[in-house]
Amino acid sequence: xxxxxxxxxxxxxxxxxxxxxxxTWTFSVPVGVxxxxxxxxRGAPVRALNCWLLLEALAAVRVNGSWSAKQHIxxxxxxxxxxxxxxxxxxxxxxxxSPADPTNLRTExxxxxxxxxxxxxxxxxxxxxxxxxxxxxxxxxxxxxxxTHPRLGQPFRLIxxxxxxxxxxxxxxxxxRHALRLASVSPSxxxxxx
Ligand code: NI
Numbered sequence: 001x002x003x004x005x006x007x008x009x010x011x012x013x014x015x016x017x018x019x020x021x022x023x024t025w026t027f028s029v030p031v032g033v034x035x036x037x038x039x040x041x042r043g044a045p046v047r048a049l050n051c052w053l054l055l056e057a058l059a060a061v062r063v064n065g066s067w068s069a070k071q072h073i074x075x076x077x078x079x080x081x082x083x084x085x086x087x088x089x090x091x092x093x094x095x096x097x098s099p100a101d102p103t104n105l106r107t108e109x110x111x112x113x114x115x116x117x118x119x120x121x122x123x124x125x126x127x128x129x130x131x132x133x134x135x136x137x138x139x140x141x142x143x144x145x146x147x148t149h150p151r152l153g154q155p156f157r158l159i160x161x162x163x164x165x166x167x168x169x170x171x172x173x174x175x176x177r178h179a180l181r182l183a184s185v186s187p188s189x190x191x192x193x194x
Pocket of ligand 1: 020075168172
């Protein structure tokens, strides 16, 4: 059992979310969990919807210049083309995958904050379903094909990349929830809500 003192002191230290690019990776998922990972990818838009059962206006609020909840989910939509491209690269046995834009310019200029949440969610679900459908038809041989991730400089299997996407989804879902929480207590929210 955890001593009470330890429990109290743990409560005193808030958990700060790690920056995505600060994460380090050990890839070891067995091929047999591929379909489990596809369920995570398929379920991300539904979990994003669950995240948004709050005021629409809160979802567009940016606190201290950080991304709004809409931008976090819109970012997952923006990455769809890169995901499709990387899937093709794995299938075509490319040595190295296409890089992501580290500045996320597309998300910065996409206008997600002015787009209704229902539209962002529809785009996310539609595109994600298409990606998962393609992945469902892969063979065991495809799932273990290796390519190098350009930013990590680390070779990984297609199944490791799918795990990477699932973790990236969760990273932004958690960040969207955090942005909503910040928006709900921020003085600037009153302005946003008019
Ligand atoms: Ni990201």
